[in-house]
Amino acid sequence: MNRRILSIALLALLVVFGFALPYFGVSNFTLSLAATVLIAAVLASSVNFLGGEGGMVSLGHGAIAAASSYAVGWASREGFNHLTQVLLALGVTLIVSFIYGVLAMRTSGIYFLMVTLAVGMLIYGLAFRLSSVTGGENGISGIDAPAAIEPEWVYYYFTLGIFVLITAGLWVVTHSPFGASLRGVRDSESRMRSLGYNVAGYRLGAFMISGFVAGTAGLLAVWHIHFVSPSSAGVERSVLLVVMVILGGIGTLLGPLIGASVVVLVENVLSSYVDRWPTLLGLIFILVILFARAGIAGSVPKLLNRLRGLRSSTGKTGDRSSPEGAPGPSSNHTP
Amino acid sequence: MFEPVFLAQQTLNGLSFGALLFLLASGLTLVFGLMRIVNMAHGAFYLLGGYIGVVIAGLTGNLLLAIITAVISVSVTAFLVEVVLLRFVRGQELPEVLLTIGISFVTADLCLAIFGGDPQNLPAAASIPGALMIGDLIYPWYRIFVIGVAVAVGIGLAIVQTRTRVGAIVRAGVDDREIISAMGVNIRWVFTGMFIVGAALAAMGGTIGSGVQSILPGVQNEVLLYALVVIIIGGLGSVAGAAVGSVLIGLIDAFAKAWIPELAYFTIFLPMALVLVLRPTGLFGRAS
Numbered sequence: 001m002n003r004r005i006l007s008i009a010l011l012a013l014l015v016v017f018g019f020a021l022p023y024f025g026v027s028n029f030t031l032s033l034a035a036t037v038l039i040a041a042v043l044a045s046s047v048n049f050l051g052g053e054g055g056m057v058s059l060g061h062g063a064i065a066a067a068s069s070y071a072v073g074w075a076s077r078e079g080f081n082h083l084t085q086v087l088l089a090l091g092v093t094l095i096v097s098f099i100y101g102v103l104a105m106r107t108s109g110i111y112f113l114m115v116t117l118a119v120g121m122l123i124y125g126l127a128f129r130l131s132s133v134t135g136g137e138n139g140i141s142g143i144d145a146p147a148a149i150e151p152e153w154v155y156y157y158f159t160l161g162i163f164v165l166i167t168a169g170l171w172v173v174t175h176s177p178f179g180a181s182l183r184g185v186r187d188s189e190s191r192m193r194s195l196g197y198n199v200a201g202y203r204l205g206a207f208m209i210s211g212f213v214a215g216t217a218g219l220l221a222v223w224h225i226h227f228v229s230p231s232s233a234g235v236e237r238s239v240l241l242v243v244m245v246i247l248g249g250i251g252t253l254l255g256p257l258i259g260a261s262v263v264v265l266v267e268n269v270l271s272s273y274v275d276r277w278p279t280l281l282g283l284i285f286i287l288v289i290l291f292a293r294a295g296i297a298g299s300v301p302k303l304l305n306r307l308r309g310l311r312s313s314t315g316k317t318g319d320r321s322s323p324e325g326a327p328g329p330s331s332n333h334t335p
Numbered sequence: 336m337f338e339p340v341f342l343a344q345q346t347l348n349g350l351s352f353g354a355l356l357f358l359l360a361s362g363l364t365l366v367f368g369l370m371r372i373v374n375m376a377h378g379a380f381y382l383l384g385g386y387i388g389v390v391i392a393g394l395t396g397n398l399l400l401a402i403i404t405a406v407i408s409v410s411v412t413a414f415l416v417e418v419v420l421l422r423f424v425r426g427q428e429l430p431e432v433l434l435t436i437g438i439s440f441v442t443a444d445l446c447l448a449i450f451g452g453d454p455q456n457l458p459a460a461a462s463i464p465g466a467l468m469i470g471d472l473i474y475p476w477y478r479i480f481v482i483g484v485a486v487a488v489g490i491g492l493a494i495v496q497t498r499t500r501v502g503a504i505v506r507a508g509v510d511d512r513e514i515i516s517a518m519g520v521n522i523r524w525v526f527t528g529m530f531i532v533g534a535a536l537a538a539m540g541g542t543i544g545s546g547v548q549s550i551l552p553g554v555q556n557e558v559l560l561y562a563l564v565v566i567i568i569g570g571l572g573s574v575a576g577a578a579v580g581s582v583l584i585g586l587i588d589a590f591a592k593a594w595i596p597e598l599a600y601f602t603i604f605l606p607m608a609l610v611l612v613l614r615p616t617g618l619f620g621r622a623s
Binding site: 057102103106107109110111113114115117118119121122124125126128129130131132234235236239242243246275276278279281282283285286289290293 | 371373420423424428429430432433434436437438439440441443444445448556560563564567596597598599600601604607608611612615
């Protein structure tokens with residue numbers, strides 16, 4: 001309980017810092033980078049929600065965001081106004097999430113991972129080949145955001161606002177009865193089924209929520225960089241999202257933001273100094289999985305506790321703020 | 336569009352691509368069947384094997400030597416990966432998969448650093464020259480050789496699995512790993528061995544495949560994806576399923592690319608989606 005209050009306080013502090021950032025006289029590049037981090041964090045929260053609460057780690061969320069981006073891009077190229085663009089993005093996102101969800105809701109664990117990966121690649125394939133709609137390899141460029149939020153600092157505030165809204169929204173869902181049932185499905189599918197819960201329905205519902213968040217991130221991204229190309233739907237994107245979530249700490253409140261910051265900074269800043277940044281990122285990822293399964297947000301408090309000489313085992317099973325690493329769905333089937 | 340020569344050509348294209356897929360998918364499915372790991376580094380092993388094969392083939396002009404070198408170096412890599420990294424997360428489904436993703440990341444990036452980003456192909460000197468000619472049908476011998484290799488590997492795997500002691504141990508390990516280790520078999524080394532065999536098949540696929548399609552950064556994800564689709568359709572853990580799935584996907588892909596190129600990628604996912612909805616364990620899979 002204490003730790004949850006601590007992480008909310010920390011997040012609030014970060015948000016205050018976020019609101020103050022433009023007043024520090026930072027350059028437009030920094031603001032743009034900060035917006036990129038926030039957009040990545042929104043997308044990572046969608047993966048984090050599904051993985052942390054539902055035990056379903058998805059390798060296809062990059063493609064959901066890309067589908068939403070493409071909807072905006074196509075509408076913008078055809079000359080539709082911004083409201084239509086948003087509605088179209090929402091529609092496409094919901095349809096795509098539904099397809100994902102229906103195909104994946106009967107699976108769990110590794111199977112879920114593979115199905116989402118495959119559907120994601122399907123979207124990549126369409127983006128790449130269906131050039132009459134998507135512009136093929138060149139993608140669609142010249143996609144403008146509404147004039148009111150076009151200036152860099154306004155857009156930054158816009159993304160910050162959406163990030164706060166999404167984080168708060170997901171927090172509410174997580175702590176609702178729906179979230180509790182979802183964790184029940186994660187921990188023991190057979191038990192929930194025998195209690196009369198519609199397991200597939202909960203999975204589908206969770207996927208729709210997560211897909212909606214991913215679609216929002218896609219909309220934010222395409223208005224930010226004014227461009228969408230097939231690579232945004234590629235496996236690499238989705239893999240990076242999982243890297244962010246695991247790195248930050250799956251199932252934690254701060255995890256997505258921390259993970260997104262690390263990955264985006266390595267990708268955009270460190271890459272100008274180190275040629276082999278994917279290797280570096282891969283190595284960090286491997287080390288985190290081997291030695292700090294709970295990620296940064298999960299391991300740092302543990303480490304601090306240990307340094308203080310307290311017992312690190314809090315013993316609060318079922319408390320979502322202290323997951324012992326990634327949930328392994330197959331291990332708790334008791335025949 | 337429906338001329339016999341065209342149909343025959345596309346069928347052969349489909350079969351040779353299916354053969355390549357089988358080399359990849361059989362390794363992936365065997366590793367999954369025994370160890371319950373979806374090895375996401377499988378595509379990276381293909382990539383590494385392909386690069387090493389191309390380099391050795393360029394130096395010596397000998398295809399066999401290229402394949403052997405690629406298989407050995409990738410096997411050593413896989414051995415290190417299994418013993419140094421994967422053993423620490425044994426039995427934890429998700430960390431295992433995530434770890435192989437990290438390995439794929441690093442391997443692919445190091446390949447880019449060492450071999451560069453240009454597409455590379457098997458040099459003509461190491462390839463098999465000439466083409467089969469029957470009437471109007473002209474088809475390169477090399478692709479027929481690929482089909483032959485896959486058939487040979489398939490038969491070899493089937494014989495080893497059903498007729499030898501090693502095969503019996505592996506089958507027992509798939510069914511009940513506790514009993515087989517209680518009977519005095521060191522299942523950890525059986526796992527290591529299987530992981531190496533899987534990687535070796537991927538490396539072989541990479542070298543042989545470089546004569547059909549270029550090796551370049553990004554190809555690791557593409558082949559991994561095709562292999563995943565094949566084993567989802569065929570049923571995870573089943574070599575027979577991998578064979579059927581490979582041929583099916585190979586043929587669908589070849590004809591789709593010829594007839595409806597805009598949807599070429601789409602078409603291989605339709606059968607997968609159907610299988611997932613109607614028979615989630617795959618055509619030859621067993622319910623766990």
